[in-house]
Amino acid sequence: MSLVQTSLQKLPATASGFTQFIPSHPSTRISVKFTVSCCSMSSPVTVVNGNVDVKAKERSEIRLGLPSKGRMASDTLDLLKDCQLSVRQLNPRQYVADIPQLSNVEVWFQRPKDIVKKLVSGDLDLGIVGLDTVSEYGQGNEDLILVHDELAYGDCRLSLAIPKYGIFEKINSVKELAEMPQWTAEKPLRVATGFTYLGPKFLKENGLQHVEFSTADGALEAAPAMGIADAIIDLVSSGTTLKENNLKEIEGGVLLESQAVLVASKKSLLKRKGLLDITNEVLERFEAHLRALGQFTVVANMRGSSAEEVAERILSQPSLSGLQGPTISPVFRKSDEEGKKLITMP
Numbered sequence: 217m218s219l220v221q222t223s224l225q226k227l228p229a230t231a232s233g234f235t236q237f238i239p240s241h242p243s244t245r246i247s248v249k250f251t252v253s254c255c256s257m258s259s260p261v262t263v264v265n266g267n268v269d270v271k272a273k274e275r276s277e278i279r280l281g282l283p284s285k286g287r288m289a290s291d292t293l294d295l296l297k298d299c300q301l302s303v304r305q306l307n308p309r310q311y312v313a314d315i316p317q318l319s320n321v322e323v324w325f326q327r328p329k330d331i332v333k334k335l336v337s338g339d340l341d342l343g344i345v346g347l348d349t350v351s352e353y354g355q356g357n358e359d360l361i362l363v364h365d366e367l368a369y370g371d372c373r374l375s376l377a378i379p380k381y382g383i384f385e386k387i388n389s390v391k392e393l394a395e396m397p398q399w400t401a402e403k404p405l406r407v408a409t410g411f412t413y414l415g416p417k418f419l420k421e422n423g424l425q426h427v428e429f430s431t432a433d434g435a436l437e438a439a440p441a442m443g444i445a446d447a448i449i450d451l452v453s454s455g456t457t458l459k460e461n462n463l464k465e466i467e468g469g470v471l472l473e474s475q476a477v478l479v480a481s482k483k484s485l486l487k488r489k490g491l492l493d494i495t496n497e498v499l500e501r502f503e504a505h506l507r508a509l510g511q512f513t514v515v516a517n518m519r520g521s522s523a524e525e526v527a528e529r530i531l532s533q534p535s536l537s538g539l540q541g542p543t544i545s546p547v548f549r550k551s552d553e554e555g556k557k558l559i560t561m562p
């Protein structure tokens with residue numbers, strides 16, 4: 217039985233987090249809202265991202281969402297290519313494509329946050345995005361399943377950062393930040409972040425009671441120096457942007473470690489014909505590719521009077537013998553030179 221089928225049967229009815237297919241990983245859960253309602257003074261307006269009624273739109277194709285832009289886009293295509301799943305896009309501005317090796321699969325290029333929203337609304341069945349995006353925009357929706365949570369690229373962390381200078385000079389942990397006497401109802405800690413779900417949740421859980429949030433679409437690291445915020449919550453990978461803007465991370469300030477993940481809609485997995493098989497196929501290819509990373513094959517020529525003698529010499533040195541092997545093949549030449557063999561060690 218396949219991994220996905222096995223794991224699907226284990227799906228807890230009341231999981232407490234994103235359900236994951238990789239058995240060794242613990243489950244977590246948060247709850248989700250995917251329909252945003254807003255009201256103007258005179259006319260109430262409902263804004264939705266994707267289908268409101270999933271049943272209203274029956275389709276037979278399986279839909280995979282891939283990042284249309286940003287740093288995840290090319291790495292995702294590279295991963296698929298390395299797994300012999302090349303995405304065929306007729307024109308870079310066209311948002312639909314296919315993967316010849318996966319029949320009945322449509323690839324849709326979308327912004328990462330829209331991939332998550334459209335998985336929830338039922339407009340996509342599978343998607344590849346960063347875990348940060350799933351956590352922020354999925355907000356713990358039980359329908360989102362992490363089929364693979366370590367695709368080994370897009371590594372970064374969501375972290376709280378404060379200035380190195382001024383009143384923060386001696387503050388080195390979230391606990392110390394929370395205990396600063398400066399934060400009151402009248403003068404709260406001002407935090408700039410694009411993560412308006414995870415940010416408030418984290419600070420509340422860490423005992424910060426007086427906090428005011430502002431949001432921006434980028435270059436958040438400028439906010440403290442501009443006097444707009446006291447702290448920021450943003451993605452960090454090398455740490456260069458923080459350093460160049462005189463900001464520091466503090467103990468206990470990492471909200472989330474993130475990398476690229478393969479996500480599926482549980483509803484789709486259960487109902488959409490062929491999706492389970494396609495998910496298995498993709499998962500197996502990813503697993504095989506990721507397991508092969510860091511392993512390599514050594515090919516060497518070695519002299520010896522017989523294959524057995526050569527094998528004995530190699531096996532006597534554990535560092536040379538490899539995981540299994542060696543595999544030994546004779547070398548055939550125009551005029552055979554006695555005693556020369558080609559040895560292949562996988």
Ligand SMILES: Nc1ncnc2c1ncn2[C@@H]1O[C@H](COP(=O)(O)OP(=O)(O)OP(=O)(O)O)[C@@H](O)[C@H]1O
Nearest residue numbers: 285286287288346347348349370371372451452453
């Ligand atoms: N500095 C980083 N290093 C590594 N991965 C990152 C970094 N910043 C973001 N990521 C990962 O890449 C994903 C997409 O980030 P990206 O910056 O490309 O898009 P965005 O911030 O949503 O859009 P944009 O910056 O164009 O407004 C993030 O959700 C995260 O998973």
Ligand SMILES: O=P(O)(O)OC[C@H]1O[C@H](OP(=O)(O)OP(=O)(O)O)[C@H](O)[C@@H]1O
Nearest residue numbers: 434435450451452453454455456457458
């Ligand atoms: O730790 P580092 O390696 O310096 O990377 C961190 C920066 O990368 C991301 O920004 P991005 O480049 O996506 O620009 P943006 O602010 O416009 O999103 C993130 O928002 C940080 O600003």
Ligand SMILES: [Mg+2]
Nearest residue numbers: 286287433434
């Ligand atoms: Mg960015």
